[in-house]
Structure formats: C-alpha cells, structure tokens
Amino acid sequence: MGSLHTRDPELAAMLDAEVRQQNSTLAMIASASIADPSVLAVGGAALSNVTAEGYPGARYHPGAQQFDQVEDLAVRRAKQLFGAQYANVQPHSCSSANLAVLAALLKPGDTFLGLGLDAGGHLTHGSRASVSGRHYNALSYGLDASGRIDFDRLGDLVLEHRPQLLIAGASAYPRTVDFARFRAIADTVGAYLLADISHIAGLVAAGYHPSPVDVAHLTTTSTYKQLGGPRGGLILSGQDHMAPGPDGRTPLSRLMQRAVFPQSQGTPSPASIAAKARAFAVAAEPAFGETARLIVLNARALAAELSALGHRVLTGGTDNHMVLIDTMNVGLTGVVAERALEECGILANRNRIPGDTKPPLVTSGLRLGTNILAQRGMGPERMRDCARLLHTVLSGTRPRTDTEYLTDPALVALVREEVRWLCARHPLSIDTTAGVPVDLIGVGT
Numbered sequence: 521m522g523s524l525h526t527r528d529p530e531l532a533a534m535l536d537a538e539v540r541q542q543n544s545t546l547a548m549i550a551s552a553s554i555a556d557p558s559v560l561a562v563g564g565a566a567l568s569n570v571t572a573e574g575y576p577g578a579r580y581h582p583g584a585q586q587f588d589q590v591e592d593l594a595v596r597r598a599k600q601l602f603g604a605q606y607a608n609v610q611p612h613s614c615s616s617a618n619l620a621v622l623a624a625l626l627k628p629g630d631t632f633l634g635l636g637l638d639a640g641g642h643l644t645h646g647s648r649a650s651v652s653g654r655h656y657n658a659l660s661y662g663l664d665a666s667g668r669i670d671f672d673r674l675g676d677l678v679l680e681h682r683p684q685l686l687i688a689g690a691s692a693y694p695r696t697v698d699f700a701r702f703r704a705i706a707d708t709v710g711a712y713l714l715a716d717i718s719h720i721a722g723l724v725a726a727g728y729h730p731s732p733v734d735v736a737h738l739t740t741t742s743t744y745k746q747l748g749g750p751r752g753g754l755i756l757s758g759q760d761h762m763a764p765g766p767d768g769r770t771p772l773s774r775l776m777q778r779a780v781f782p783q784s785q786g787t788p789s790p791a792s793i794a795a796k797a798r799a800f801a802v803a804a805e806p807a808f809g810e811t812a813r814l815i816v817l818n819a820r821a822l823a824a825e826l827s828a829l830g831h832r833v834l835t836g837g838t839d840n841h842m843v844l845i846d847t848m849n850v851g852l853t854g855v856v857a858e859r860a861l862e863e864c865g866i867l868a869n870r871n872r873i874p875g876d877t878k879p880p881l882v883t884s885g886l887r888l889g890t891n892i893l894a895q896r897g898m899g900p901e902r903m904r905d906c907a908r909l910l911h912t913v914l915s916g917t918r919p920r921t922d923t924e925y926l927t928d929p930a931l932v933a934l935v936r937e938e939v940r941w942l943c944a945r946h947p948l949s950i951d952t953t954a955g956v957p958v959d960l961i962g963v964g965t
C-alpha cells in the first residue's frame with residue numbers, strides 16, 4: 521500500500537498541518553469537539569465501499585449483511601444513549617434531518633415557528649436563506665429583554681398563527697432550553713414539537729441538560745458538534761414515536777423512516793454510521809460524562825471571568841457550553857475580534873447577537889465554547905488564563921474599519937507563546953498519521 525506520505529505527499533502534508541494546528545491552537549469553537557481517534561478510524565473503514573439503499577433487512581442492494589448489523593448497532597446505541605424509542609442514524613447532517621422532518625410534517629405553505637436567526641436560531645429553523653424559510657410559512661419568535669426565550673410572546677404567536685410545528689433549539693443560546701414549556705405551548709394548538717439539540721447533545725446525553733426526547737415529538741441533532749461523532753445527523757423520538765402524523769394515522773417513526781429515505785436522501789453512508797455507533801459508545805463512557813461536567817463548569821467560569829474583566833456577556837452568564845459576548849462593547853466588530861484572536865492562536869467565531877446592526881459576515885458578537893477546552897482536560901481554574909488571554913487580545917486590538925484592525929506584534933507574540941504553553945500543558949489526544957489514525961482501521965486483515 522505505501523503510506524499516504526509516499527503516495528500523496530501533497531495531501532498528507534496538508535493533513536499533518538491540520539493536526540499540528542489542532543494541537544497548538546486554543547479552539548473555543550462552540551460547534552466543534554475532538555472526535556475520539558477510534559471514531560475517526562471507523563469513519564474510514566472499508567464498510568464505506570458498501571452501497572445499500574434502504575434500511576436493515578430491507579435493502580435495495582445485496583451484500584449488506586455486515587452493514588445491517590452495524591446500522592442496527594448504531595440505532596440500538598443511539599436509543600440507549602438518549603433513552604429514545606426510535607432512532608434514525610442515516611441523516612447526512614442535522615440540516616438534512618431537519619429538512620426531512622419539515623417535509624414529513626408539513627405541506628408547502630404550512631406554518632411553523634422557529635427561533636429567529638439573530639436570536640440564535642439555525643438556518644433550517646425558517647431562515648429565508650434556507651429552503652425551510654422558502655417552502656413554508658416560517659415565522660420566528662425571539663428573546664426578551666434579558667436575552668432569554670420570550671415564552672409569553674411565543675404563546676401569543678402560536679395562538680395567533682396556529683402553526684403545525686414548533687421548533688425549539690438553537691445555535692447560539694447560552695441558557696437551558698425549557699422543552700416542557702415549549703411542549704405546553706405547542707399543545708395549545710395541537711402543533712408538533714421538534715427539539716433540535718445539535719449544540720447540546722453531549723450535555724443531554726450526559727445528563728447536564730434536560731432531555732427533550734420524551735418531551736418533544738421528535739428530536740434532531742448533529743453528531744459531530746458536542747457528541748464527538750462523525751459529520752452527520754440523527755433523528756430521535758421518545759414516548760411520542762407512535763403518535764399519528766398529519767394524516768391522523770401513520771406513526772411518526774414510520775413517517776421519519778420514509779422522510780429520510782427515499783424522500784430526502786439516497787444511499788446512507790455506511791462508514792459514517794459505523795462511526796456514529798462508535799461515538800455513541802464513547803459518549804456512554806464515564807469519561808464523557810466527566811468531560812460534560814467540565815464543559816459546563818468551564819463555561820460558567822469563563823463567563824464570570826470575562827464579565828469581571830468588563831466584557832458584556834449576553835444573558836449575564838451561561839448554563840451550557842457557550843458564552844456569547846458583545847464585542848462592540850470593546851469597540852470591535854465580531855469579525856475583527858475573530859481575526860485578531862486567530863492571529864494569536866485562539867479560535868472563536870463571530871456571531872450575530874440580538875439587535876445586531878452589522879451584516880452577517882461582520883456581526884457584533886463572538887461565540888465562545890468550552891467543549892474542546894474541557895476535552896483538553898482544562899478545569900474551571902484554567903478559565904482565568906483563557907479569559908485573560910481573550911481580554912488581552914480584544915483590548916489590545918485597534919479597529920480601523922469594521923473589518924480591518926491593527927495589533928501590536930509584541931502582544932501577538934506574547935499571547936501566541938502563552939497559547940502554545942497552555943496547549944502543551946493540556947495536550948489533545950490526536951495521535952495520527954497524516955491526520956488519519958491508519959493503524960486502527962482493519963484494512964486487509
């Protein structure tokens with residue numbers, strides 16, 4: 521075979537550089553985590569060579585015996601991990617999962633409600649930029665003055681517009697989502713409730729955020745964000761899995777099976793499904809629970825430290841892994857803050873915040889996440905260092921325009937050095953060849 525370094529040195533060098541970058545930067549990307557090396561390895565398994573449309577035991581191609589077992593295993597583990605009655609592990613992403621749910625429960629033009637994009641919602645929750653906002657009558661609810669979901673207004677909107685579906689969940693919301701309250705509101709008009717836990721699936725699995733699985737009719741999630749799985753999506757359902765669909769008879773679980781295949785996807789991705797199975801097992805281990813605990817403690821500590829340093833932390837704190845700050849409070853747009861930090865080896869992404877007056881590529885805020893800090897084994901006491909580094913960069917950056925800025929080279933060098941030190945002190949367990957843990961893949965044996 522030869523190693524990738526001999527067969528394709530160009531690509532291998534890029535993948536190696538990526539590993540070096542991940543090891544030596546302080547990633548505070550709220551939507552990212554570091555997959556266990558075994559998850560990465562399984563994602564590259566030769567199982568990927570299998571083509572098999574359909575579901576276990578009902579494929580449209582021969583030769584899927586192993587894949588059937590793997591998919592059954594992934595479904596079993598997903599149900600076990602989340603205490604669900606139904607799981608579909610085939611969605612290629614949470615976006616596909618959400619669109620499949622919308623297509624199954626709504627007719628074009630039907631009304632649904634999701635959290636607005638500026639309020640922290642996701643594109644697939646009804647943004648005009650997404651199919652979800654074009655094919656349906658998508659209305660949005662928002663936040664109250666304290667930055668929390670405005671349930672009173674939501675209740676009024678639901679009574680006024682009588683949506684067929686309500687979506688709970690967010691991409692940028694630092695507080696606990698009260699799924700039960702969403703369900704009570706959905707029930708006032710007999711609407712379905714979809715809970716999208718893409719950002720908090722790890723906390724839900726580990727018991728650090730209330731689970732929506734038995735509260736919402738359906739739950740969707742990305743598998744790569746906080747779950748540490750491969751790129752992909754997952755649909756779950758709990759006690760409502762046999763509730764009738766819009767036709768009044770077909771159970772939701774049956775509808776979801778069809779909604780994913782054949783309605784919105786073709787062949788599943790067998791190796792990704794195997795990697796999901798592996799990730800669900802990793803997420804059931806005690807070490808994952810310990811990391812989830814640290815994620816929450818770290819986010820609280822980071823929010824408190826940043827507040828103490830004079831930053832405007834949205835909602836005044838956090839309940840989950842995420843801290844949102846208003847960078848205009850220190851005179852920087854989100855994009856300038858993001859770029860200045862990246863120059864110093866700190867990764868955090870710009871994010872629109874409620875009432876944002878800057879365009880989406882500029883923004884007025886920054887979204888920080890503690891998933892990877894916790895995976896590095898950092899505890900809350902380390903968040904003082906992280907907050908100080910963030911503060912040093914943000915307060916030492918002089919904006920020239922909304923997108924251009926000046927930094928002090930000495931400051932950049934100093935922070936970079938501290939970042940390197942912190943990363944070396946709290947190493948990631950990425951042990952790979954060209955970014956691929958080749959030795960773990962059972963090829964040719």
Ligand SMILES: *Cc1c(COP(=O)(O)O)cnc(C)c1O
Pocket residue numbers: 551612613614615616618641642644689690691716717718719741742743752753
């Ligand atoms: C990221 C995200 C998605 C989309 O997930 P992909 O797997 O990247 O398509 C959907 N919903 C929410 C709330 C998200 O944060």
